[in-house]
Amino acid sequence: MPVFRTSQEAQQAVAQARSAICVPELGEGHGAFALFIEGDVLFDAMIAAIERATDTIWMESYIFAADEVGARFVAALAAKARAGLDVRLHLDAFGAGQRNFRALRRALAQSGVRFRWFRPFDLRHPLRYFQRNHRKLLVVDSREAYLGGFNIRRLNSWRLHGVTRQRDTHLRVSGPLARLATRHFDRLWQDARALPAKAIPQEAGGIEGLLVPSYSRRCRKRLACLHAGLIGMAQTHIYLTSPYFGPGTVVDKALQEAAHRGVDVRLLVPRRSDPLVAGWATRAAYGQLLSAGVRVYEYLPRQLHAKTSVVDAAWSIVGSANLDYRSLFVNQELVLVAHDRALAGQLQAQFLDDLCDASEITHPTWYRRSWRARGLEAIGWVARRLL
Structure with a gap:
């Protein structure tokens, strides 16, 4: 005799099936991660890790500014290279390729740091320039690793930039995850090809987290599927923070589905975006999110x-990936997905604290916005895959 399901039951079944495919099986952790929300604290910890290194220091970043913070890291890396360690620095040719970086580049070369640009512009392969290395990663002795959203620049420093410093989040991991971070770094350093499928195990019951890059040979939509899978698993609440949000993506649709089934879904984005057109694209998603019951804050x-x-x-994701088209489907990114209530509790507390400094976008207010604002959103919608 056939079993008939209600529409809601069918949707939940689809969500559960997607979750089973896209979200790895992880053991539950017990607070093994260190969370950083202040640049000065993070930079001090990273420099201390570099100074403790005895074998290898491998680092990559999207932005590595030629300022006081960048100079401090170059000095620390150069000192270790002169001491005979294997020191590598892999920087994005667009994000970090400023003219005034040349002096720091010379200091790195003179000390023996192995340096590489990720995809400088090449007339023979111009379309490759469209994909950037947006990852931020430091791995020391394959023992500890730092990853997240912080770039290397004074904009993230209270001491140097003051109260208007950028708001960001980073993590320190160790043990098996640090060794996995070493593999991720080396793969991109060698050839920038997609990781073999076995490098991203679906089942990792012995550890509480997994480092997931943008895609493997098995799946070029891994980050989008991972986020959508976790959202599909949600029973009570989903709290997301992202500088940019891509309308029309699988993540956008998953959030709307979760809100429809009664999950408390909240999205925090910036009031001011850089570039401005990225903010217009984010706001182009507000209408459908609000109509579905998602609460949006700026x-x-x-x-x-x-x-x-x-x-x-219980579950959390922290890393370099925005919830927009470029991060989910184009750029090289790296995130940690963790099944750890201590980390999730810290991130949740920080999210709720950030809401105290945010303004909620209500349905009536949103529909009273100006025609100029609507026109800018249309521009953002058209440009959303190029940002």
């Missing part, structure tokens, strides 16, 4: 650059 006091997700105070 962060007010300073630039928001953190990329975090918390589901049911």
Whole structure:
């Protein structure tokens, strides 16, 4: 005799099936991760890790500014290279390729640091320039690793930039995850090809987290599927922070489905975006999100650059990936997905604290916005895959 399902039951079944495919099986952790939300604290910890290194220091970043913070890292890396360690620095040719970086580049070369640009512009392969290395990763002795949203620049420093410093989030991991971070770094350093499928195991019951890059040979939509899978698993609440949000993506649709089935879904994005057109694209998603019951907030006091997700105070994602088209489907990204209530609790508390400095976008207010604002959103919608 056939079993008939209601529409809601069918949707839940689809969500569960998607979750089973896209979300790895993880053991539950017990607070093994260190969370950083202040640049000065993070930079001090990273420099201390570099100074403790005895074998290898491998680092990559999207932005590595030729300022006081960048100079401090170059000095620390150069000192270790002169001491005979294997020191590598892999920087994005677009994000970090400023003219005034040349002096720091010379200091690196003179000390023996192995340096590489990720995809400088090449007339023979111009379309490759469209994909950027947006990852931020430091791995020391394959023992500890730092990853998240922080770039290397004074904009993230309270001491140097003051109260208007950028708001961001980073993590320190160790043990098996640090060794996995070493593999991720080396793969991109060698050839930038997609990781073999076995490098991203579906089942990792012995550890509480997994480092997931943008895609493997098995799936070029891994980050989108991972986020959508976790959202599909949600029973009570979903708290997302992202500087940019891509309308029309699988993540956008998954959030709307979750809100429809009664999950408390909240999205925090910046009031001011850089570039402006990225903010217009984000706002182009507001209408459908609000209609579905998603609560949308705009962060007010300073630039928001953190990329975090918390589901049911148990699961979390932290890394370099925005919830937009480029991060989900184009750029090289790296995130940690963790099944750890201590980390999820910290991220959730920070999210709720950030809401105190945010303004909620209500349905009536949104529909009273000006025609100029609507026109800018249309431009953002058209440009959303290029940002």
